[in-house]
Amino acid sequence: MTTELIRLLAFLVGIIAFAALNAAYLVWVERKGAAHFQRRIGPKEVGPYGLLQPLADGAKLMSKQLLIPDGVDPILFKIAPLMVLVPAVMSFVTIPFGEHLAARNIDLGLLMVFAFASINVLGLLLGSWGSANKYAVIAAARVISQNIAYEIPMLLTAIALVMATNTMNLNEMVSLQGGGFWHWNLIKLTFTASPLTPIAFLIFFTTMLAETNRAPFDMAEAESELVAGSFTEYSGMGFGVFFMGEYANIVIGAALTTVLFLGGWQSPLPFLPNSVVWFLMKMYVIIFTVVWIRWTFPRTQFYALLNLSWKVLIPISLVNLIVTAGWLKVF
Amino acid sequence: MGLAKIKQALAELAVTETIEVSKTVPAPPAAEGEEQGKPVEVKEMIEQNMLFTPEYAKKGYHLDVKVTAENVARSAKILLDHEFFLESITGVDWIKENQIEIVYDFNHWHTLCRVVIRTRTDRANPEVPTISEIYSGANWHERETHDFFGVTFTGHPDLSPLLLPEDADYHPLLKDFKA
């Protein structure tokens, strides 16, 4: 019992450290990535290659006053950033980083990640409503409808996968993808998965972008329309925590994509040993792609975004679901 | 749409003004025994329709019409019917004559024809009817002219300061305005 508790505590600390470090360094990756996509250098003054920049940013945010404007609901205003950050960190609990490297190996792990992921939007809504700012409220209304619209195709693609693999345990799902990259769910060349999985992967990736409010679906922020959207009234660490939460969500999204489609900690070639390194590599490739997409495309129009979900993603993911079901029945 | 047509349409609106012109008059026919005299220059007051076709290369516009304030809207309507568009409205403060001139610049998309409509109003109480119902764009131009010259455009929906601060009670382009 005590060993179990210690193990849990160690993992909790590890997860929080991992999430915080990743969130902080994602800002660096984002800035550096953006700079190079735009043929600039980006942060370079603080530490080598600007690697200490997140620390400097953190120090700056912490030293700033947490301004609470007039007319704001102080409780909601203060709780909201945490409501974005905490669920994101909690989601890490079930992510299998390595074969035996997961805080909790829960049978309904997938469900738990989705459950926690949907709390994030509540945080945004409360923060926006609490800050009594018109831009923030508009952003909140957008974020809600966006999340509702995109959760459906995301779950539909996930269900198709669950049907094929017969499990909701994330670690088991990874185990099933062993034996080289052609066993990954992305391009599984066996008859257990439907031939539509590459498309399912694209859908999942798109919905992941939308769920994490990333460009080109960054309706929550939409800086050229809504100033800073939900975060308009936030300053100092309130803003900082919001951003940590946003970036932690991206890490979760990337980790989940890795687990579901890219074989998690499985090595791409059978003769190479499986290790957590593969997991991290795949995850960071996804994260880089997310950054890459952000610095390539303009923002979608809000109704185009809903159209995309209802008219394109949901029908296709339904077709995917049916095809998968049929495929499993036939083979 | 030619220059002649629009000229004709605007001709009756132009005011007639008494202006002083100097012209060379041939000398009266020589009486018997006298030598043929040289032509003489005389100044004469004549009534003239204030509608000009100035030299375009020199002035930059083709038709210059002076109308009374009441006829501004009618001329604008004629020009709109002939598919002219409004380039700008502005004022000129003729402080010596105690008048403010309002100048309307019109242009045409397809024909090279710039028309200038001008009208004068009393400097102490400048009032001109608005044309913002005919040309929607005139709304802002008139507001601007009101800012700068204090000209009241009667019938204008909202003459609050456009470019000047909202509490401005001065009109900077008047010649007697000193900052």
Added chain:
Amino acid sequence: MSADVIDKSLETFVLNLGPQHPATHGVLRVKLTMDGEYIVHAEPVLGYIHRMHEKMGENRTWAQFMPNTGRLDYLAALSYNHGYAMAAERAEGIEVPERAEYIRCITVELNRIASHLLWFGAFVLDLGGFTPLLYAFDDREQILDLLESVTGARLTFCYFRFGGVYNDIDDNFITGTREFIKRLRSRMPMYHDLVTNNIILIKRLKGIGPISQEMCRRYGATGPVLRGSGVNFDVRKHEPYSVYPEFDFDIPVYTDCDSMARYMVRMDEMEQSMRIIEQGLDKLPEGPVMAAKAPKILKPAKGDYYCAVEAARGSFGIRLVSDGTNTPYRLKLRSPTFSNLSLFAEACQGMLLPDALALMGTLDLVIPEIDR
């Protein structure tokens, strides 16, 4: 609750867009009455950087007003220098040497490309795409370097003088310009692939923000806004000035009246400007760059004069009233975006906020020019 019981004023709210807002590019403020995300009524509020250039003009000599003209539209300062120089030359009757006219056209067109490039970048930024802005700036820098080597300044060039230009251009400028045109030609397909053909951008611009011809006429819109509504009106062709009649170039016209049309007009105009510059460099005659008989102190004859040029944003007109002294009696600056913006209130009614901002982006506003 029946419809007539609902208090209408509670259904709408006022949104203050600006004066400090990322999409208003400068200090424009728009008071929007919104019904959800739909705009019910819009009222632009101007004058935040009003500097009363027209009064300044009345208080300085004709030549001393030249630097002011570059500060109206700081993105296409040379067009404004050109307009003012031409107006004063028309009033005074100064003949400009041919070489100077060619240099004027070449530099003005370079400036037009620089202005459109910046608009392109800033517009895509309005739509949420950051990267094209930096690519456009990279190209724009090349133009500014070229113009700096000739005029000595990067933004407020103040390069033209009554009767010619301030400095002659040199071989470095000519070869540099040719190289730049080669470079931009090779970059244009990249811009089109990255931005123009992008499905997200097409979805955001196609059919959005229609401005009809009739509306353009009522508001006096000019420039790319008008040409995007299918009217072939460009002062360079309509009222040929300088040596533009010598050049073979087209006026891009799109008849869709939507934001995409206005976007395409500007993108195509860059190509046309490149053509003009190439021809200008080919035909560039030898000779002086200042009129020999240009007077040092201007005293135009009494009367008023009008002169218009096609600036990057539309027809810039200047009305001079001279009383025969060495200072202008009255100097009216007709700025194109003033008229272009005035139609925004009507055009954006019933639109969604982001669409209205896309529309505002295609109007290509430069606030100092509107406020003067």
Added chain:
Amino acid sequence: MAYFNELYSGTKSLFIGMGITIKEFFKPVVTLQYPHESLTMTARFRGHIELVRDLESGGNKCIVCGMCQKACPSGCITGNGEKREGVKGKVLTEYTLDFTKCSLCGMCVESCKPAAIQFSKDYNLAGPSREAYIYDLLKRLEEQK
């Protein structure tokens, strides 16, 4: 069918866009790291004005004609001179530029007959106060020795 066409062409356009940005990602940076690197200004760069050194006398070339003062649209030049014995013409005693008002138009340089003023190539112009921009150009010429 149009639906699938649009879906296909739309998705393709997105991948083309991503292809372009990734190519740019690996290209060298185009920016200059400003405080560490700086550009040399072009020969015609219009900085604020400075007095030209007269190579023969080592002093300035100004004849105190006041043309620059008259030409300046913003009135930012103040020049004064006095008669001195044994020297032809006036001698410059004061030449200040109020750079806070200067619009860098270059009218003064153009108006100067003896070419006694020129554009400096300074562009790193930051200062703690307004007064820091009232340049005593005579002093500046002295210091440049």
